[in-house]
Amino acid sequence: MTSVGTIPAHGRALRRPPPKRESGPIAWLRANLFGGVHEAVLTVLVAWALFLIVTALYEWAVRDAVWFTTDSLVCRRAAGACWAVIVEKHRVMLFGTFPYEEHWRGVVVIVTIVGMAVASGFRRLWSYRLFVAWVVALGVVLVLQLGGVFGLAPVDTNQWGGLPLTLILFVGTVVGGLPAAVFLALGRRSNLPVIKAACVAVIETVRGVPLLTVLFMASLMFPLFVPPELTIDKLLRAQIAMIIFFAAYGAEVVRGGLQAIPRGQHEAAQAVGLTYWQTTRKVVLPQALRIVIPALMNDIIRAFKNTTFVTIIGLFDVLGATRAALEDLNWQPYALEAYVFIFALYFVFCFSMSKYSEDVERRLREGRNY
Amino acid sequence: MRNPGERATDVTVDRIIELRDVNKWFGDFHVLRDVNLAVARGEKVVVCGPSGSGKSTMIRCINRLEEHQEGTIIVDGTELTDDLRDIEKIRSNVGIVFQNFSLFPHLTAIENLTLGPVMVRREAEHEAEARAMALLERVRIPEQAQKYPGQLSGGQQQRVAIARALMMNPKVMLFDEPTSALDPEMINEVLDVMVELANEGMTMIVITHEMGFARQVADLMVFMDEGEIVEQAPPQEFFANPRSARTKLFLSQILTH
Ligand SMILES: Nc1ncnc2c1ncn2[C@@H]1O[C@H](COP(=O)(O)OP(=O)(O)OP(=O)(O)O)[C@@H](O)[C@H]1O
Numbered sequence A: 001m002t003s004v005g006t007i008p009a010h011g012r013a014l015r016r017p018p019p020k021r022e023s024g025p026i027a028w029l030r031a032n033l034f035g036g037v038h039e040a041v042l043t044v045l046v047a048w049a050l051f052l053i054v055t056a057l058y059e060w061a062v063r064d065a066v067w068f069t070t071d072s073l074v075c076r077r078a079a080g081a082c083w084a085v086i087v088e089k090h091r092v093m094l095f096g097t098f099p100y101e102e103h104w105r106g107v108v109v110i111v112t113i114v115g116m117a118v119a120s121g122f123r124r125l126w127s128y129r130l131f132v133a134w135v136v137a138l139g140v141v142l143v144l145q146l147g148g149v150f151g152l153a154p155v156d157t158n159q160w161g162g163l164p165l166t167l168i169l170f171v172g173t174v175v176g177g178l179p180a181a182v183f184l185a186l187g188r189r190s191n192l193p194v195i196k197a198a199c200v201a202v203i204e205t206v207r208g209v210p211l212l213t214v215l216f217m218a219s220l221m222f223p224l225f226v227p228p229e230l231t232i233d234k235l236l237r238a239q240i241a242m243i244i245f246f247a248a249y250g251a252e253v254v255r256g257g258l259q260a261i262p263r264g265q266h267e268a269a270q271a272v273g274l275t276y277w278q279t280t281r282k283v284v285l286p287q288a289l290r291i292v293i294p295a296l297m298n299d300i301i302r303a304f305k306n307t308t309f310v311t312i313i314g315l316f317d318v319l320g321a322t323r324a325a326l327e328d329l330n331w332q333p334y335a336l337e338a339y340v341f342i343f344a345l346y347f348v349f350c351f352s353m354s355k356y357s358e359d360v361e362r363r364l365r366e367g368r369n370y
Numbered sequence B: 001m002r003n004p005g006e007r008a009t010d011v012t013v014d015r016i017i018e019l020r021d022v023n024k025w026f027g028d029f030h031v032l033r034d035v036n037l038a039v040a041r042g043e044k045v046v047v048c049g050p051s052g053s054g055k056s057t058m059i060r061c062i063n064r065l066e067e068h069q070e071g072t073i074i075v076d077g078t079e080l081t082d083d084l085r086d087i088e089k090i091r092s093n094v095g096i097v098f099q100n101f102s103l104f105p106h107l108t109a110i111e112n113l114t115l116g117p118v119m120v121r122r123e124a125e126h127e128a129e130a131r132a133m134a135l136l137e138r139v140r141i142p143e144q145a146q147k148y149p150g151q152l153s154g155g156q157q158q159r160v161a162i163a164r165a166l167m168m169n170p171k172v173m174l175f176d177e178p179t180s181a182l183d184p185e186m187i188n189e190v191l192d193v194m195v196e197l198a199n200e201g202m203t204m205i206v207i208t209h210e211m212g213f214a215r216q217v218a219d220l221m222v223f224m225d226e227g228e229i230v231e232q233a234p235p236q237e238f239f240a241n242p243r244s245a246r247t248k249l250f251l252s253q254i255l256t257h
């Protein structure tokens, strides 16, 4: 063997531990907050400002706050927050125009949907049974909301409102929109020109307009073209509009996943004799959807927030119901507190979905599912 | 068994695959030019030739992964036409193994094997599983049945892929460079399985540059270049006195390294 360059004699390069890195809280402080004079000054100033803000917040939200009273005058005399508005108005905020004595039905609806959503977060439970459970759960939700059977008083969909309405619209959008998104995405890649063109047209048209206009079209324009005896329920129209809107965006996400599946997968499936639909169902979609779950979660979270748009066509979702509750002049000054509550509500829902999607993404990266 | 050098080419022999004047273009590019090939039942054909010569395209036409534009392809008495039933029938008779395995990564080894029979033939799941285990034993990896492709070595994956193709009980097996994506130490475990398959009488068309395998197994060597079959001959003759200059050049190139 001829040597290239000089090779150190064996044993000259000693094995040694990696260079020390200072660690511990002191080192961290020095590195991140007090690296130099400027940094130290800045750190102190920011700390001071933070302190002022936190104490002011504490005084307003906790020390001087009014928690329970049925009398808004008590709030007026207090210097702090009036959380009593939430206690006082929570029924309207949470259930909107749903008949007062029937609010228990709304509670069951909320618990059912949230419970199912949480259960669906556990991969262990993903099976045919979970699917059946969802079907049953949605049946229960519809029965409770609509009434008219089992001695439940009938409730018109115009009276649906509050958090149950928000959750129903959300679940309906996802349950209806995901399959529609998949079909649109498949259609867009179809070899049949008519199907392809139709799917492209739907996707591009819907993506080209804001959700608000789609909802307006569904609620205002639709009745103009359809004879009155055919008129579909306003809520259902809004739901369909939201499904189509979700599907158009979802389709583009799913298409990305479909494109990531190598041609060899299609060919291998064809070679063992699978048909197009068998290949799609058993080979392509399981892989494609797994890739796009994080991106789809994004759309799903947006769908949750988009439910607030139904206010503008006269439906009272949880945000709309809250605004309606604040029509009460006595409590109107405490809108801020009520909205803080709604803010927290939305945050809890969206944040948990976002955390869940992060978790899924991490698992995918670690390749634990394969 | 036939004498060395003798080949079953006369018309009375049962031809399982026949390509007659097959032509194909990719756009303007003439990728297969008047390809003629007849394969008798039980025969092993090894195809070689430079990169881009149309080897893959030719065997992919046999089970309609590619469509030929002119000429006739007949597999086990069925002519390949646009009729979906014919295509289906031919595909069920022809197994294929790809260079890059193309296993389904979201399914375990055994699920890769059972998917086809269960979906296409409506075979009962437990029966398919029993057959799958038997095949995995035959390719000597029964202990890997529950693993996903990503957890297997290349050689193991390719053996799963061979077993997957065999699950459909094909009459012909096509191999498109089955060992060229493998690390050298894994090539033999795959070739061994293929030799066994050959000894059991399977009809095989194998694209490979493993000339040791070719000498051992082939009944017929086919050399392709620029979309044409330049030369076809039994291996003794093919290696000892190639007739065309292009074959000579090609052989000298691959046999020297
Ligand atoms: N789908 C396609 N579209 C256009 N051209 C193609 C397509 N597939 C293959 N070709 C071209 O056809 C020619 C033959 O390809 P083919 O894959 O059959 O060659 P090959 O003999 O198998 O080569 P290799 O040894 O590299 O696998 C090549 O020039 C290739 O670029």
Ligand SMILES: [Mg+2]
Binding pocket: B055, B056, B057, B176, B177
């Ligand atoms: Mg090739």
